[in-house]
Amino acid sequence: MNNFFIYLILTLLGEIFLAGFMGYYFSKSITKPIKKINFSALELAKGHYGIATNIYQKDEIGELSSSFDLLSLKLQYTINKLFEEKTKLSNIITSMNEGILAIDTNLNIININQSAISLLSVEDWESGLKINTILSKLNIIEEFEAAISKDTKKFILKEYLSKTLNFSMSPVKNNLNETIGGVILIQDVSEKEKLEQMRKDFISNVSHEFRTPLTIIKGNLESVIDGMTKPEYIKDTCITLLKETNRLERMVKDLLNLSKLESDKLEIVFNELDVNMLINDTLRGLKPLINNKCINLQLLLENNLPLLFSDYDKLKQLLIIFLDNGIKFSPNEGILKISTYSNNKNIYITIEDSGIGIPKEEIEYLGEKFFKADRARTSNVEGTGLGLSIAKRLVKVLNGHFKIESELGKGTIITISFSKI
Incomplete structure (x- = not known):
């Protein structure tokens, strides 16, 4: 057991x-x-x-x-x-030219891209207070609050530091359809506004420039038809009509040339050119104008000047525009000096006159359509105001550069430069 x-x-x-x-x-x-x-x-x-x-x-x-x-x-x-x-x-927002600014309902900045920082001219967005201050001064904060409270989109144009900014405000909602803030899209429309103003000015100037000769032609024709013009004055009336018709024809021709230049439809044929010979050819066509005003023509052309690779007709047209202005705005028995020279890189053509000159503050506007420096002083001088606009674009298509120096009452110097072959 x-x-x-x-x-x-x-x-x-x-x-x-x-x-x-x-x-x-x-x-x-x-x-x-x-x-x-x-x-x-x-x-x-x-x-x-x-x-x-x-x-x-x-x-x-x-x-x-x-x-x-x-x-x-x-x-x-x-x-x-x-x-x-x-x-x-994030990459899309960062690469956008438009500024993006995201703000919550407490007006705190959630996100902002570099374009918005640049458009608002601030160094960074760490100090959100500075951006809020700028938006408050522009009355954007008030409009933003109204947009998110009413759940609507708003578009506002504001001038800021010489820029025209377009602010587009839109509310942002969550998945419960509750408004949690909003987004402000900032666009710099300064160039667009400038182009729009230029378009309006262009239409206004075209209308004004065409109205004057048309009024003269209409008035003279009505006078002839109504029998108000005596037979012995018919010839003078026809001369006036022909003069104004030629003026209209010049304006239409200049506008067509300008249109071709701006649309890059102008045919350019580059060849090797002797600049001195081209200047002499151009002056032969302008000799009657020079003789009529007894202009003292001075030629300082460099010997053995290198050949220039350019378009003969277009370069001649460019020289005619500058020389015609020099003759037109010079007094009788004035001086017109034409020089050519070169250095290691460029070939230069200078045209110097002893004319009325151009105010310094107006030189930067030369080349704009229908712009005439000080219309009060040039009102008795014929011209469409398109010559320098055409010249400015001709220089560009010929791959050259030009500079205008002028002093009121002492004359103008135009320097045209082209790269050597």
Whole structure:
């Protein structure tokens, strides 16, 4: 009996040990993958997307780990796509010429691109107070609040630091359709406004320039038809009509030339040219004008001047415009000096007259359509005001440059330069 009890006790102890070992083994095989899944979940929460448990079991825990790995991969793909879209949007906003300014309902700046910083002329946007101050002075903040409160878009033009800025304001909503702020698009429309003003001025000037000769022609024709013009004055009337018709023809021709130059439809044929010979050819055609005013013509042409690669007809037209102005605005027995010279890089042509000169503040406007320096002083001088506009564009298409220097009452110097062949 004693041996029996001893064997029974030993058997029980063996079974307890075996059961404990088996329980420990199976519990560890269950808790270990669960702990690993828990660790992976915590890493995922920290932003380590795409983490995998690498647990491969054919039971419920294996299915759970497989689902977790799939979720992690899907989340990584989605987050990468979101970052990709965010980067694209950020690059688009950064590269835009228009300024973008995002503001929340508390008027705090959420985001701003470099173009907005440049347009508002601030060094950076760290000091949002400065930008808010600028917007307040322009009355933009008040309009922005009104736009987001009424859930409408607004467009406002404001003058700021010699610029015309267009502010477009739009509210921004969340997925619950609640307004959480707004976006302000800032566009610099100074050039557009300037072009619009130039268009208006051009139409006005064309109308004015055409109206004068048309009024004279109409008045003279009505006078002839009504019998108010005596027979002996018919010839003088016809001469006046022909003169005004020629004036209209010149204006139309100049406008057509200007249109071709601006639309790049002018045919240019470049050849090697002797500049001195071209100047002499041009002066032969202008000799009657020079003789009529007894102009003292002085030629200072450099010998052995290098050949110029240019268009003969267009360069001649350019010289005619400058020489005609020099003759036109010079007094009788005035001086017209033409010089040519060269250096290592360029060939130069200078035309100097002893005319009425141009005010310094008006030199920068020469070349604009229909602009005439001081109309009061030039009202008795014929011209369309398009000559220098054509010359300015001719110089450009001929790959040259020109500079005007003038002093009121002392004359004008025009320097044209072209690169050597």
